[in-house]
Amino acid sequence: SQQGEEDPQALSIQEGENATMNCSYKTSINNLQWYRQNSGRGLVHLILIRSNEREKHSGRLRVTLDTSKKSSSLLITASRAADTASYFCATVPRAGNMLTFGGGTRLMVKP
Amino acid sequence: NAGVTQTPKFQVLKTGQSMTLQCAQDMNHEYMSWYRQDPGMGLRLIHYSVGAGITDQGEVPNGYNVSRSTTEDFPLRLLSAAPSQTSVYFCASSLGQAANSPLHFGNGTRLTVT
Numbered sequence: 001s002q003q004g005e006e007d008p009q010a011l012s013i014q015e016g017e018n019a020t021m022n023c024s025y026k027t028s029i030n031n032l033q034w035y036r037q038n039s040g041r042g043l044v045h046l047i048l049i050r051s052n053e054r055e056k057h058s059g060r061l062r063v064t065l066d067t068s069k070k071s072s073s074l075l076i077t078a079s080r081a082a083d084t085a086s087y088f089c090a091t092v093p094r095a096g097n098m099l100t101f102g103g104g105t106r107l108m109v110k111p
Numbered sequence: 112n113a114g115v116t117q118t119p120k121f122q123v124l125k126t127g128q129s130m131t132l133q134c135a136q137d138m139n140h141e142y143m144s145w146y147r148q149d150p151g152m153g154l155r156l157i158h159y160s161v162g163a164g165i166t167d168q169g170e171v172p173n174g175y176n177v178s179r180s181t182t183e184d185f186p187l188r189l190l191s192a193a194p195s196q197t198s199v200y201f202c203a204s205s206l207g208q209a210a211n212s213p214l215h216f217g218n219g220t221r222l223t224v225t
Binding site: 048088100101 | 170201208211219
C-alpha cells in the first residue's frame with residue numbers, strides 16, 4: 001500500500017506561474033522526500049525534510065511539512081518549461097526503514 | 112562517477128523465461144534497492160540491501176530474488192517471468208539508510224513479458 005498520496009494527479013500551468021503539489025501520508029514519519037522524474041528517466045532527489053522541520057528551501061523549490069495534518073507541499077516558483085516532469089513524495093514510517101512512494105503529480109509547464 | 116548503472120535498458124521475455132537485471136553503483140553506497148514502476152501505482156519496493164551479504168524483502172518481493180555479494184552490485188533475478196512482471200524496474204542506492212539519505216536512481220530497465 002502507498003504511504004504517500006500526491007494531489008493533484010496532474011497539473012498544467014503557464015511558464016512563469018507557481019506550481020503547488022501536495023502529499024498526504026498515513027503514519028508518523030522520520031522524514032519526507034521529494035523527487036522529480038523526467039520522462040523515460042530515473043528519479044532525481046530534490047529535497048529531504050525531517051519530521052522536526054517545518055519548511056525547507058532549495059533554489060526555486062519550497063517544501064513545507066505539517067506533521068499534525070500528515071501532509072507536505074512542494075512549491076515551484078516562477079516555473080519553466082524544463083520543470084515539466086512527474087513529482088513524487090516518499091516517506092519512511094517512524095517504525096520502519098522502507099522508503100515508499102506516492103503515485104506522483106504530473107506537471108506540465110507550457111511555454 | 113557513473114552513478115547507478117542498470118543493464119539492459121530494454122528486455123522482452125516470454126512467460127516462464129528467466130533473466131537477471133543488473134545494477135552497479137560506483138559511489139561506495141551501502142544501501143541498494145529495487146523498485147518497479149507501473150502506471151498509476153507509483154514506485155513499489157521489491158527488495159533492498161543495507162550492505163554486502165544482507166538483503167531483505169520490500170513491499171512486492173514475490174517472483175524476484177536478489178543477492179548482494181559485493182558493495183557495488185545488486186542484481187535482480189526473475190526466475191520464471193510472468194506477464195504481471197511487465198514493468199519498468201529501477202535500481203537505487205544511498206550512502207546511508209533510506210530513512211536519512213537521498214536515493215540515487217539508475218535510468219531503469221523496461222521489461223515486457225509476453
